Amino acid sequence: MYQSVNAQCCSAGIPVGGSTNIGILEKNNFRFTSYFSYSESAGYLSGNDKSKFNLVKRASYQYAGTILSYGLFNKLTVETEFGYYLDKTQIYDFQSDVNIKNQGISNGIISAKYNVLANLTNPFEWTISTGVKFPFILDYARENNVVLPRDVQTSSHALGIIGQSFLYKGYPINGIQLFLINRIEINYKDYKDYKFGPALISAFFFSYNLEQSNYTGIAQIRHEFRGKDAFEDRKLDATGGHLVFLSPQLNYSIEKWNFSLLVDIPVYRYYNGTQLGNTFTASFYVTKDFDLASNKAELPFLNNNTAKN
Amino acid sequence: MKKLIILFVVITLVSAFTVGCTIYDDEQIQEQAIDENGNDNGDDNPNSTIEYTSLIADETTLPTGESTLITATATGEGLEYYWSASLGDIVGSGEQITYTAAICCSGSNTITCSIRDSLNTWKHKSVTIEVSF
Numbered sequence: 425m426y427q428s429v430n431a432q433c434c435s436a437g438i439p440v441g442g443s444t445n446i447g448i449l450e451k452n453n454f455r456f457t458s459y460f461s462y463s464e465s466a467g468y469l470s471g472n473d474k475s476k477f478n479l480v481k482r483a484s485y486q487y488a489g490t491i492l493s494y495g496l497f498n499k500l501t502v503e504t505e506f507g508y509y510l511d512k513t514q515i516y517d518f519q520s521d522v523n524i525k526n527q528g529i530s531n532g533i534i535s536a537k538y539n540v541l542a543n544l545t546n547p548f549e550w551t552i553s554t555g556v557k558f559p560f561i562l563d564y565a566r567e568n569n570v571v572l573p574r575d576v577q578t579s580s581h582a583l584g585i586i587g588q589s590f591l592y593k594g595y596p597i598n599g600i601q602l603f604l605i606n607r608i609e610i611n612y613k614d615y616k617d618y619k620f621g622p623a624l625i626s627a628f629f630f631s632y633n634l635e636q637s638n639y640t641g642i643a644q645i646r647h648e649f650r651g652k653d654a655f656e657d658r659k660l661d662a663t664g665g666h667l668v669f670l671s672p673q674l675n676y677s678i679e680k681w682n683f684s685l686l687v688d689i690p691v692y693r694y695y696n697g698t699q700l701g702n703t704f705t706a707s708f709y710v711t712k713d714f715d716l717a718s719n720k721a722e723l724p725f726l727n728n729n730t731a732k733n
Numbered sequence: 734m735k736k737l738i739i740l741f742v743v744i745t746l747v748s749a750f751t752v753g754c755t756i757y758d759d760e761q762i763q764e765q766a767i768d769e770n771g772n773d774n775g776d777d778n779p780n781s782t783i784e785y786t787s788l789i790a791d792e793t794t795l796p797t798g799e800s801t802l803i804t805a806t807a808t809g810e811g812l813e814y815y816w817s818a819s820l821g822d823i824v825g826s827g828e829q830i831t832y833t834a835a836i837c838c839s840g841s842n843t844i845t846c847s848i849r850d851s852l853n854t855w856k857h858k859s860v861t862i863e864v865s866f
Binding site: 478518524566570655660663 | 836839
Protein backbone atom coordinates (compact mmCIF):
# COMPACT_ATOMS: atom_id res chain seq x y z
CA MET A 425 0.00 0.00 0.00
CA TYR A 426 1.49 3.25 -1.01
CA GLN A 427 0.63 6.86 -0.63
CA SER A 428 2.20 9.47 -2.79
CA VAL A 429 2.27 13.11 -1.84
CA ASN A 430 1.79 15.61 -4.58
CA ALA A 431 2.18 19.16 -5.64
CA GLN A 432 3.52 22.12 -3.73
CA CYS A 433 2.37 25.31 -5.34
CA CYS A 434 2.12 25.42 -9.06
CA SER A 435 3.99 22.53 -10.54
CA ALA A 436 3.81 18.82 -10.68
CA GLY A 437 5.49 19.06 -7.31
CA ILE A 438 7.84 17.05 -5.21
CA PRO A 439 6.81 13.57 -4.11
CA VAL A 440 7.96 14.07 -0.57
CA GLY A 441 7.64 10.81 1.23
CA GLY A 442 6.73 9.11 -2.01
CA SER A 443 5.75 6.03 -0.12
CA THR A 444 4.18 5.18 3.14
CA ASN A 445 4.79 1.55 3.78
CA ILE A 446 2.36 0.18 6.22
CA GLY A 447 3.32 -0.48 9.81
CA ILE A 448 6.63 -1.84 10.89
CA LEU A 449 8.98 -4.71 10.17
CA GLU A 450 9.94 -7.57 12.42
CA LYS A 451 13.27 -7.37 14.17
CA ASN A 452 16.21 -7.90 11.80
CA ASN A 453 14.02 -7.82 8.73
CA PHE A 454 15.00 -5.58 5.86
CA ARG A 455 12.82 -4.19 3.10
CA PHE A 456 13.99 -2.67 -0.16
CA THR A 457 11.46 -0.63 -2.12
CA SER A 458 12.07 0.97 -5.45
CA TYR A 459 9.49 2.98 -7.33
CA PHE A 460 8.89 5.13 -10.33
CA SER A 461 6.31 7.93 -10.60
CA TYR A 462 5.09 10.01 -13.48
CA SER A 463 2.98 13.07 -12.74
CA GLU A 464 1.40 15.69 -14.92
CA SER A 465 -0.23 19.09 -14.34
CA ALA A 466 -2.12 21.19 -16.83
CA GLY A 467 -4.77 23.89 -16.72
CA TYR A 468 -5.12 26.62 -14.12
CA LEU A 469 -7.74 26.74 -11.40
CA SER A 470 -8.97 29.64 -9.29
CA GLY A 471 -10.41 28.10 -6.17
CA ASN A 472 -12.11 25.09 -7.71
CA ASP A 473 -13.12 26.81 -10.96
CA LYS A 474 -11.23 26.57 -14.21
CA SER A 475 -9.27 29.69 -14.98
CA LYS A 476 -8.49 31.25 -18.34
CA PHE A 477 -5.06 32.15 -17.02
CA ASN A 478 -2.33 30.56 -19.07
CA LEU A 479 1.37 30.72 -18.40
CA VAL A 480 2.64 27.19 -18.00
CA LYS A 481 0.88 24.98 -20.51
CA ARG A 482 2.02 21.71 -18.98
CA ALA A 483 4.28 20.54 -16.17
CA SER A 484 5.44 17.01 -15.51
CA TYR A 485 7.99 14.97 -13.66
CA GLN A 486 9.49 11.49 -13.70
CA TYR A 487 10.79 10.38 -10.35
CA ALA A 488 12.64 7.27 -9.21
CA GLY A 489 12.80 6.62 -5.49
CA THR A 490 14.25 4.12 -3.06
CA ILE A 491 13.17 3.25 0.46
CA LEU A 492 15.23 1.15 2.84
CA SER A 493 13.54 -0.14 5.98
CA TYR A 494 15.03 -2.12 8.80
CA GLY A 495 13.36 -3.68 11.83
CA LEU A 496 15.59 -2.61 14.68
CA PHE A 497 13.27 -4.21 17.23
CA ASN A 498 9.92 -5.91 16.85
CA LYS A 499 8.20 -2.64 17.70
CA LEU A 500 10.62 -0.22 16.09
CA THR A 501 11.50 0.16 12.42
CA VAL A 502 13.93 2.70 11.00
CA GLU A 503 13.59 3.89 7.44
CA THR A 504 15.41 6.05 4.96
CA GLU A 505 14.14 7.34 1.64
CA PHE A 506 15.77 9.18 -1.20
CA GLY A 507 15.09 9.70 -4.87
CA TYR A 508 16.07 11.30 -8.11
CA TYR A 509 14.11 13.33 -10.63
CA LEU A 510 14.88 11.86 -14.02
CA ASP A 511 13.06 14.79 -15.54
CA LYS A 512 11.15 17.81 -14.27
CA THR A 513 9.72 19.97 -17.00
CA GLN A 514 7.63 23.08 -17.47
CA ILE A 515 6.40 24.10 -20.90
CA TYR A 516 5.54 27.78 -21.08
CA ASP A 517 2.78 28.98 -23.33
CA PHE A 518 4.66 31.84 -24.91
CA GLN A 519 4.40 32.72 -28.59
CA SER A 520 6.54 29.68 -29.22
CA ASP A 521 6.66 27.00 -26.57
CA VAL A 522 9.55 27.37 -24.14
CA ASN A 523 10.66 24.24 -22.41
CA ILE A 524 12.49 24.42 -19.06
CA LYS A 525 13.90 21.13 -17.81
CA ASN A 526 15.81 19.98 -14.79
CA GLN A 527 16.93 16.75 -13.21
CA GLY A 528 18.62 15.89 -9.95
CA ILE A 529 18.42 14.40 -6.51
CA SER A 530 15.44 15.17 -4.32
CA ASN A 531 15.16 15.37 -0.55
CA GLY A 532 15.94 12.51 1.79
CA ILE A 533 13.90 11.30 4.71
CA ILE A 534 15.02 9.44 7.81
CA SER A 535 12.26 8.21 10.07
CA ALA A 536 11.46 5.83 12.91
CA LYS A 537 8.19 3.92 13.30
CA TYR A 538 7.01 2.69 16.68
CA ASN A 539 4.18 0.24 17.24
CA VAL A 540 1.99 1.56 20.04
CA LEU A 541 -0.86 -0.97 20.01
CA ALA A 542 -1.27 -4.41 18.52
CA ASN A 543 -4.07 -6.88 19.04
CA LEU A 544 -3.55 -10.34 17.60
CA THR A 545 -6.94 -11.91 18.26
CA ASN A 546 -9.02 -9.06 16.92
CA PRO A 547 -6.58 -7.67 14.37
CA PHE A 548 -5.88 -4.05 15.17
CA GLU A 549 -2.73 -1.99 15.13
CA TRP A 550 -1.63 1.56 15.78
CA THR A 551 1.82 2.68 14.74
CA ILE A 552 3.25 6.18 14.91
CA SER A 553 6.30 7.55 13.20
CA THR A 554 8.37 10.66 13.14
CA GLY A 555 11.12 11.72 10.82
CA VAL A 556 13.31 14.39 9.35
CA LYS A 557 13.23 15.53 5.76
CA PHE A 558 16.56 16.92 4.64
CA PRO A 559 17.93 18.33 1.39
CA PHE A 560 20.89 16.81 -0.41
CA ILE A 561 21.19 20.02 -2.41
CA LEU A 562 21.04 23.35 -0.63
CA ASP A 563 21.37 25.76 -3.53
CA TYR A 564 19.05 26.34 -6.44
CA ALA A 565 19.79 24.58 -9.69
CA ARG A 566 20.96 26.73 -12.61
CA GLU A 567 21.19 26.27 -16.31
CA ASN A 568 23.40 28.51 -18.43
CA ASN A 569 24.07 30.49 -15.23
CA VAL A 570 20.39 31.24 -14.75
CA VAL A 571 18.55 30.09 -11.63
CA LEU A 572 15.78 27.77 -12.73
CA PRO A 573 12.18 28.40 -11.67
CA ARG A 574 11.29 27.10 -8.24
CA ASP A 575 8.78 24.67 -9.70
CA VAL A 576 11.45 22.74 -11.58
CA GLN A 577 13.88 22.64 -8.69
CA THR A 578 14.32 19.06 -7.49
CA SER A 579 14.94 19.89 -3.85
CA SER A 580 13.10 21.94 -1.24
CA HIS A 581 16.56 23.20 -0.12
CA ALA A 582 15.42 23.15 3.49
CA LEU A 583 14.85 20.90 6.45
CA GLY A 584 11.45 19.60 7.42
CA ILE A 585 9.86 17.34 10.01
CA ILE A 586 7.27 14.68 9.49
CA GLY A 587 4.84 13.01 11.89
CA GLN A 588 2.53 10.18 11.03
CA SER A 589 -0.10 7.92 12.54
CA PHE A 590 -1.08 4.58 11.07
CA LEU A 591 -4.24 2.73 12.14
CA TYR A 592 -5.06 -0.75 10.92
CA LYS A 593 -8.14 -2.93 11.34
CA GLY A 594 -8.33 -6.33 9.71
CA TYR A 595 -11.15 -8.75 8.96
CA PRO A 596 -9.23 -11.90 8.02
CA ILE A 597 -12.32 -14.03 7.33
CA ASN A 598 -13.48 -11.64 4.62
CA GLY A 599 -10.01 -10.81 3.35
CA ILE A 600 -10.71 -7.14 4.07
CA GLN A 601 -8.38 -4.67 5.70
CA LEU A 602 -8.88 -1.02 6.52
CA PHE A 603 -6.14 1.53 7.05
CA LEU A 604 -6.16 5.14 8.12
CA ILE A 605 -3.02 7.21 7.74
CA ASN A 606 -2.65 10.77 8.99
CA ARG A 607 0.47 12.68 8.21
CA ILE A 608 1.80 16.15 8.94
CA GLU A 609 4.75 17.83 7.27
CA ILE A 610 6.30 21.03 8.49
CA ASN A 611 8.92 22.77 6.40
CA TYR A 612 11.54 25.29 7.37
CA LYS A 613 13.00 28.20 5.40
CA ASP A 614 15.71 27.72 2.85
CA TYR A 615 18.68 30.08 2.73
CA LYS A 616 16.78 32.40 0.37
CA ASP A 617 14.06 32.78 2.99
CA TYR A 618 11.51 30.73 1.06
CA LYS A 619 9.39 28.32 3.04
CA PHE A 620 6.98 25.73 1.72
CA GLY A 621 3.67 25.62 3.55
CA PRO A 622 2.78 22.85 5.98
CA ALA A 623 0.88 19.81 4.74
CA LEU A 624 -1.82 17.76 6.46
CA ILE A 625 -2.66 14.52 4.71
CA SER A 626 -5.31 11.96 5.60
CA ALA A 627 -5.69 8.76 3.62
CA PHE A 628 -8.20 5.96 4.04
CA PHE A 629 -7.50 2.60 2.41
CA PHE A 630 -9.82 -0.30 1.72
CA SER A 631 -7.90 -3.45 0.85
CA TYR A 632 -9.42 -6.66 -0.46
CA ASN A 633 -7.47 -9.85 -1.10
CA LEU A 634 -8.82 -11.68 -4.13
CA GLU A 635 -9.48 -15.25 -3.02
CA GLN A 636 -7.01 -17.95 -3.99
CA SER A 637 -4.76 -15.49 -5.73
CA ASN A 638 -1.74 -13.32 -5.12
CA TYR A 639 -3.62 -10.19 -6.14
CA THR A 640 -4.86 -7.51 -3.78
CA GLY A 641 -7.08 -4.65 -4.82
CA ILE A 642 -6.84 -1.43 -2.85
CA ALA A 643 -8.95 1.69 -3.03
CA GLN A 644 -7.54 4.81 -1.41
CA ILE A 645 -9.18 8.16 -0.84
CA ARG A 646 -6.85 10.90 0.29
CA HIS A 647 -7.27 14.49 1.38
CA GLU A 648 -4.29 16.83 1.23
CA PHE A 649 -4.32 20.24 2.80
CA ARG A 650 -1.39 22.49 2.04
CA GLY A 651 -0.83 25.79 3.77
CA LYS A 652 0.50 28.81 1.97
CA ASP A 653 4.17 29.12 1.15
CA ALA A 654 6.01 32.13 2.55
CA PHE A 655 8.80 34.31 1.27
CA GLU A 656 10.61 36.59 3.70
CA ASP A 657 7.82 35.83 6.20
CA ARG A 658 5.18 37.07 3.75
CA LYS A 659 2.59 34.46 2.80
CA LEU A 660 2.14 33.94 -0.90
CA ASP A 661 -1.51 34.14 -1.86
CA ALA A 662 -1.53 31.74 -4.75
CA THR A 663 -0.04 28.74 -2.96
CA GLY A 664 -1.58 25.87 -1.01
CA GLY A 665 -5.11 24.54 -1.04
CA HIS A 666 -7.16 21.37 -0.69
CA LEU A 667 -6.93 18.29 -2.89
CA VAL A 668 -8.86 15.03 -2.74
CA PHE A 669 -7.52 12.05 -4.64
CA LEU A 670 -8.99 8.70 -5.48
CA SER A 671 -6.25 6.13 -5.95
CA PRO A 672 -7.03 2.65 -7.20
CA GLN A 673 -4.17 0.23 -6.71
CA LEU A 674 -3.42 -3.33 -7.73
CA ASN A 675 -0.82 -5.44 -5.91
CA TYR A 676 0.73 -8.72 -6.92
CA SER A 677 2.72 -10.65 -4.34
CA ILE A 678 4.86 -13.68 -4.86
CA GLU A 679 7.06 -15.06 -2.11
CA LYS A 680 8.82 -11.97 -0.75
CA TRP A 681 8.39 -9.88 -3.87
CA ASN A 682 5.63 -7.37 -4.24
CA PHE A 683 4.62 -5.41 -7.33
CA SER A 684 2.20 -2.56 -7.16
CA LEU A 685 0.62 -0.23 -9.68
CA LEU A 686 -1.46 2.78 -8.68
CA VAL A 687 -2.92 5.93 -10.15
CA ASP A 688 -3.74 9.14 -8.26
CA ILE A 689 -6.77 10.83 -9.76
CA PRO A 690 -7.79 14.20 -8.32
CA VAL A 691 -11.54 14.24 -7.68
CA TYR A 692 -11.66 17.60 -5.88
CA ARG A 693 -9.24 20.48 -6.24
CA TYR A 694 -9.40 23.79 -4.44
CA TYR A 695 -6.42 26.07 -4.92
CA ASN A 696 -5.78 29.35 -3.13
CA GLY A 697 -5.64 32.09 -5.73
CA THR A 698 -4.90 30.74 -9.20
CA GLN A 699 -2.60 27.77 -9.64
CA LEU A 700 -1.67 25.10 -12.12
CA GLY A 701 -3.71 21.98 -11.34
CA ASN A 702 -2.39 18.46 -10.98
CA THR A 703 -4.17 16.08 -13.35
CA PHE A 704 -2.82 12.64 -12.48
CA THR A 705 0.09 10.66 -11.10
CA ALA A 706 0.90 7.05 -11.95
CA SER A 707 3.36 4.97 -9.93
CA PHE A 708 4.89 1.52 -10.05
CA TYR A 709 6.50 -0.03 -6.97
CA VAL A 710 8.67 -3.08 -6.47
CA THR A 711 9.34 -4.32 -2.97
CA LYS A 712 11.52 -7.13 -1.71
CA ASP A 713 11.64 -8.31 1.89
CA PHE A 714 14.74 -9.91 3.36
CA ASP A 715 14.43 -12.00 6.48
CA LEU A 716 17.75 -11.55 8.23
CA ALA A 717 16.55 -13.48 11.26
CA SER A 718 14.24 -16.37 12.01
CA ASN A 719 11.80 -14.46 14.20
CA LYS A 720 8.16 -15.25 13.68
CA ALA A 721 5.71 -12.47 13.00
CA GLU A 722 4.14 -11.01 16.07
CA LEU A 723 1.98 -8.28 14.64
CA PRO A 724 -1.37 -8.86 12.95
CA PHE A 725 -0.63 -7.33 9.58
CA LEU A 726 2.69 -9.16 9.38
CA ASN A 727 0.84 -12.47 9.65
CA ASN A 728 -1.40 -11.68 6.75
CA ASN A 729 -0.09 -11.69 3.22
CA THR A 730 -2.81 -9.39 2.00
CA ALA A 731 -1.51 -6.59 4.13
CA LYS A 732 2.07 -6.81 3.05
CA ASN A 733 1.97 -3.67 1.02
CA MET B 734 24.68 -8.70 5.64
CA LYS B 735 23.28 -6.40 8.32
CA LYS B 736 26.53 -4.45 8.55
CA LEU B 737 26.73 -4.14 4.78
CA ILE B 738 23.24 -2.66 4.58
CA ILE B 739 23.95 -0.12 7.33
CA LEU B 740 27.25 0.79 5.65
CA PHE B 741 25.52 1.26 2.32
CA VAL B 742 22.91 3.60 3.80
CA VAL B 743 25.48 5.67 5.69
CA ILE B 744 27.82 6.04 2.69
CA THR B 745 24.94 7.01 0.38
CA LEU B 746 23.61 9.69 2.70
CA VAL B 747 26.98 11.17 3.65
CA SER B 748 28.27 11.33 0.07
CA ALA B 749 25.09 12.90 -1.29
CA PHE B 750 25.00 15.47 1.49
CA THR B 751 28.66 16.34 0.93
CA VAL B 752 28.04 16.95 -2.78
CA GLY B 753 25.12 19.23 -1.93
CA CYS B 754 27.15 21.31 0.49
CA THR B 755 29.96 21.75 -2.02
CA ILE B 756 27.59 23.17 -4.61
CA TYR B 757 26.11 25.49 -2.01
CA ASP B 758 29.49 26.98 -1.09
CA ASP B 759 30.31 27.69 -4.71
CA GLU B 760 27.03 29.46 -5.42
CA GLN B 761 27.13 31.49 -2.24
CA ILE B 762 30.29 33.27 -3.38
CA GLN B 763 28.40 34.96 -6.17
CA GLU B 764 25.65 36.37 -4.05
CA GLN B 765 27.43 37.57 -0.95
CA ALA B 766 28.39 40.87 -2.57
CA ILE B 767 24.79 41.97 -3.11
CA ASP B 768 23.43 44.18 -0.35
CA GLU B 769 19.89 44.12 1.05
CA ASN B 770 18.70 46.57 -1.58
CA GLY B 771 20.27 44.66 -4.42
CA ASN B 772 22.64 47.50 -5.29
CA ASP B 773 25.92 47.17 -7.10
CA ASN B 774 28.47 46.09 -4.56
CA GLY B 775 30.79 44.30 -6.89
CA ASP B 776 34.18 43.63 -5.44
CA ASP B 777 36.75 46.38 -5.61
CA ASN B 778 39.35 44.35 -7.38
CA PRO B 779 41.36 46.97 -9.32
CA ASN B 780 42.15 44.38 -11.95
CA SER B 781 38.51 43.92 -12.84
CA THR B 782 37.82 44.43 -16.54
CA ILE B 783 34.08 44.83 -16.00
CA GLU B 784 32.34 48.08 -16.82
CA TYR B 785 28.78 47.35 -15.74
CA THR B 786 26.75 50.17 -17.29
CA SER B 787 23.14 49.29 -16.59
CA LEU B 788 20.50 46.70 -15.84
CA ILE B 789 17.19 47.80 -17.32
CA ALA B 790 13.74 46.21 -17.40
CA ASP B 791 11.40 47.20 -20.22
CA GLU B 792 8.53 47.21 -17.69
CA THR B 793 8.93 47.77 -13.96
CA THR B 794 5.31 46.99 -13.08
CA LEU B 795 3.68 43.78 -14.24
CA PRO B 796 0.48 41.88 -13.67
CA THR B 797 1.04 38.24 -12.69
CA GLY B 798 1.64 35.99 -15.63
CA GLU B 799 3.04 38.78 -17.80
CA SER B 800 6.63 39.02 -18.98
CA THR B 801 9.22 41.70 -19.58
CA LEU B 802 12.67 41.82 -21.11
CA ILE B 803 15.60 42.68 -18.85
CA THR B 804 18.89 43.70 -20.39
CA ALA B 805 22.34 43.92 -18.82
CA THR B 806 24.79 46.27 -20.53
CA ALA B 807 28.45 45.77 -19.75
CA THR B 808 31.87 45.54 -21.30
CA GLY B 809 34.88 43.51 -20.24
CA GLU B 810 36.89 40.42 -20.98
CA GLY B 811 35.18 37.05 -21.20
CA LEU B 812 31.99 38.15 -19.49
CA GLU B 813 29.56 35.61 -18.08
CA TYR B 814 26.07 36.59 -16.94
CA TYR B 815 24.48 35.00 -13.86
CA TRP B 816 20.77 35.66 -13.31
CA SER B 817 18.48 35.06 -10.35
CA ALA B 818 15.07 36.27 -9.18
CA SER B 819 13.69 36.46 -5.67
CA LEU B 820 10.34 35.20 -7.01
CA GLY B 821 9.16 34.54 -10.52
CA ASP B 822 10.72 32.76 -13.49
CA ILE B 823 13.62 33.64 -15.76
CA VAL B 824 13.63 32.36 -19.31
CA GLY B 825 16.70 32.69 -21.51
CA SER B 826 20.32 33.47 -20.67
CA GLY B 827 23.18 35.80 -21.52
CA GLU B 828 22.89 39.59 -21.69
CA GLN B 829 19.13 39.63 -22.04
CA ILE B 830 16.49 37.45 -20.40
CA THR B 831 12.72 37.35 -20.14
CA TYR B 832 11.33 37.70 -16.63
CA THR B 833 7.88 36.24 -16.02
CA ALA B 834 5.89 37.24 -12.96
CA ALA B 835 4.79 33.88 -11.57
CA ILE B 836 1.19 33.81 -10.48
CA CYS B 837 2.03 32.91 -6.90
CA CYS B 838 4.15 35.94 -6.28
CA SER B 839 2.76 39.45 -6.18
CA GLY B 840 4.76 42.27 -4.56
CA SER B 841 8.28 43.56 -5.12
CA ASN B 842 10.38 41.00 -6.92
CA THR B 843 14.09 41.53 -7.30
CA ILE B 844 16.01 40.31 -10.34
CA THR B 845 19.76 40.25 -10.05
CA CYS B 846 22.33 39.94 -12.78
CA SER B 847 25.90 39.21 -11.65
CA ILE B 848 28.69 39.45 -14.18
CA ARG B 849 32.00 37.64 -13.96
CA ASP B 850 35.01 38.35 -16.15
CA SER B 851 37.92 36.19 -17.19
CA LEU B 852 39.88 37.32 -14.09
CA ASN B 853 37.12 35.92 -11.90
CA THR B 854 36.06 39.32 -10.59
CA TRP B 855 32.39 40.13 -10.10
CA LYS B 856 29.99 43.05 -10.51
CA HIS B 857 26.34 42.96 -9.54
CA LYS B 858 23.19 44.92 -10.25
CA SER B 859 19.55 44.40 -9.41
CA VAL B 860 16.26 45.70 -10.67
CA THR B 861 12.96 45.63 -8.82
CA ILE B 862 9.69 44.81 -10.52
CA GLU B 863 6.35 45.41 -8.86
CA VAL B 864 4.04 42.50 -9.54
CA SER B 865 0.32 42.79 -8.94
CA PHE B 866 -2.71 40.59 -9.49
